[in-house]
Amino acid sequence: MSQCNDTLADAIENCRTQAKADPDFDKGACVDTAQIVAFICRDDARETAFPQFNQCRETFQSCVRACP
Secondary structure, three states: OHHHHHHHHHHHHHHHHHHHHOOOOOHHHHHHHHHHHHHHHHHHHHHHHHHHHHHHHHHHHHHHHHOO
């Protein structure tokens, strides 16, 4: 997920740069779009990692149940 946050930071910096170069540039819309893309990135990362988290949780629960 840190990759998603790094991409977001780069995109926001790009929005700022474009806004400085063009006074008519809609920085707010640019940042909003970057945040949406970052949200989707993080959501996709969670969905990808979910099966491994479930497997880890199930292994841990089995271990706890087996402990005396």
